[in-house]
Amino acid sequence: MTTRRGFLGTVSAVGAATLLMETQAATNASAATTATDEKAARDAIRGVNSGMRANYASLKAELIKHLSPVVVVQNNAVGGRFTLIDKGVQVETVDPVPEYFELAKSIAHVPLGIYSVIAAYLGGKVPNIPNADRIDPHDLAMVAFKAAGDTGWITPLTSFRATLSAARTKLPTANLPADLETSSTTILTEAIRFIDTALGAKSFDMVAFNQFAATVYPSIRVNMTFASTAQITGIEALMKRWRALIGETAWSDLYVMVLSIWTTAELNQASIIIRRTMNQAKVDTHLIDLPTAETPADPIGVALDNLARIVQDNVAAEMVFNSALDVADALKGKEDLLSKEILKQLDGTAPAARTAALGTAAAATCPVTGRTATV
Template identity: 90%
Template sequence: MTTRRGFLGTVSAVGAATLLMETQAATGASAATGAASATDEKAARDAIRNVNAGMRANYASLKSELTKHLSPVVVVQNNAVGGRFTLIDKGVQVETVDPVPEYFELAKSIAHVPLGVYSVIAAYLSDKVPNIANSERIDPHDLDMVAFKPAGDTGWITPLTGFRSTLATARTKLPTANLPADLAASSDKILTEAIKFIDTAVGAKSFDMVAFNQFAATVYPSIRVNMTAAATAQITGIEALMKRWRARIGEQAWSDLYVMVLSIWTTAELNQASIIIRRTMNQAKVNTHLIDLPTAETPADPIGVALENLARIVQDNVAAEMVFNAALDVADALKGKEDLLSKEILQQIGGTAPAHTASFGAAAAGTCPITGRTATA
């Protein structure tokens, strides 16, 4: 006999089962729809990414072909002997020259003596900023990282003694190096004072930054003499080479000359080769055709790196005017070092661009492009 309770229970059970099956069906359909939707979305996004991939492939192809047509170009590799210069004309490497007289390298070699001593002792310095002139310019955190050896460690004695031997040999041989008299005298002073500092430190088995600072200050006037000699050698050698190459390829071609100067990042500002070369170029184009290319380290293929970057610059110069001819500020960004999104980002975050470094003209007049300070004698 079916009771009301039993009947209602049966009905409820059937209803629950029906509801469960309907829910499972709906869930399955939803999951299938969701899976399909996710697959479609990924496919759509991949298709969008393929647009950029295609652009990059076409861009790279153009750049690869363009490198064969870049002309005329001078590639400058900064090195220890004043620079290696390569002339490329009509896609052919015409000549590679180290044009700077040898005494450039010799003058700088001796001028680097204090840096050589510092490089040995730096890790053994006290990690406290000493009471020396302009000590506020030393970043305490930087000093703490450089002075990583424990107090009392005398591991510096052996390498510093070895460097002393190198200095002593150079001082002994100096009179027969046939250097100009003022360069020979300044070099002797630097070597003599460095040996004296080393002997005192090794004898006492200790040193401090104050003593090193005094040594460096003593030899600085002599370092200036060496710097003057090196600068004269570099100017003379580079200008003579550029004059010869200018006559070789002719005035019309020279007026369109591109110069790519490769340097380590730390010497990219007011690079010495760039300063000299710009005077020999077409002054109407020098600001766009003399290109300083800082690198993290000297590339294995400097000519290839220079031409690859120049090809990018040249094709972007034309692309900027063709693609963004309705927005000249964006065109200028593509033609220069500015990222195309930089202004948009600055606008959205309410920021302003950092001040640009001073122009070459201001820097050449004696103003440091980084600090804005005027050089003093």
Template identity: 80%
Template structure:
């Protein structure tokens, strides 16, 4: 069975069409259009300022990554302290108290941030984005200089720094989101015209991302709006991965072939039990329901959000309408 199943899947890959494969990356996503078995085009459609806005917004996380191992393993009296699992913190703060090993890598990162601050005017960013990036970089350099000079730091001091730059991070997030929406929707519109309305109505989209960004993935949210809404729920497929595969397109098509052939197999093999058929077509293991019955358990509630074509000015996640 497994050999025959694998053989069918390998052959089916050649006939998958049309398909858009999305590789999440630092520049807003790499998109490949495949039609009638041919890779038509691969594009990074998002404007460059997306990467600039996000990379600078991540500066506090960059500083944290250097300091994390040297944090005191006690939860301090900071806002939201109850949300920190003491055991998790104990594992993250694995360095011996008093260890100064953070100073050298943090000074190296400070050099990078200083260079970014010097070069920022040459990026020709919009005024608001330039101001927020300047604030983040300036405060980061100031924080690093302060703790390096003191030779010590604590979670309270870091939390205070992070809170100071948070409003500027929100500005960067706004610009990054706008860049990604405009870039992706523009590309989807062009590809839709290229392959025609009939083919586009049957479009499959596979989005590869690491697990931590797989739910409410930004690319998936945007692309869904451009698809045939009657099929988006089944034809937009998020593929969480442990790490970025060496051949993302091959991985995406292999998984899509499995999904497509299972969709048909479910109705042909299990037409006597539609519940089992739905399990084969979805993410459930075929034995999951039987196991739950035997142990007297119930399936956990799904955490994924339902999408529909939003009205103009409506957030596709919350359903709230913007006011001016």
């Protein structure tokens, strides 16, 4: 006979079983949707950054129209191409450097032209020349990639000789300054002599090449002097004219963007000259060297895009990070905002970060405010 206690016990057992089944089903459902929910949550978080970037890009696109005044400098073989932008309008584009800049540098590059032909064939041919310890053996091995005995250099060197010979023949009619003509003649003559010796012997060595390079170096210095004078004269004259054109007030706020490839970005020749013509109180922040991997297809567009980033970051730094000036300085400069925090952690001075696998709280210091909180 079923008793009250037995009945209640049965009911309780059924209820417990039902509850257990419902709980298990909920757990299974939770496990089944966790991955989907997590992805959705993380995508929502990524959306914040996407929204920020969209707003940032929109501001930048509008700001570009208001950048003024700006001079964009494209380094090139003729001493630089300069573009003045005022009130969003490209006023003028000029190659201001006298032609003999290009001509003087052209002849000064002769030893480098010969080296570029023979470099790949230098394997095992670098004796104990002066300052040989300055050559990285690994770098040399990568440059001197041709097999020993390969004579593939003969054809291109013969072709370059013809180019040098034509230049030497026509040099007297180029109407160059006398000293520049003399130095250029010496460089071309000695280069042809070196090539003829190498072609006659179907061989060359670095001792002979170094002797040739040392012989023409004084003449190369003459050519460098002429090229420098031409560039200084041309650029300073243009800056003076543009300064008068836009007026002293506008000129005092001038930004200059100098585009160059990485190998000429440090102490760039155009930057050195332009620096003297700018407002000295602002030159350190308004003269910007912009190294590029190669000459961009749209140099002015690249320059203005980067300048817009710089200008809006300069203002954002002081507004967003007003209470953390070191972070503001990072945003206004070339530092990544996380760089100092990364340096702290690599140095072992930063608090250990809590990972997803840890269940205990860890102290963390905000890199922006400097405050410590429990995570």
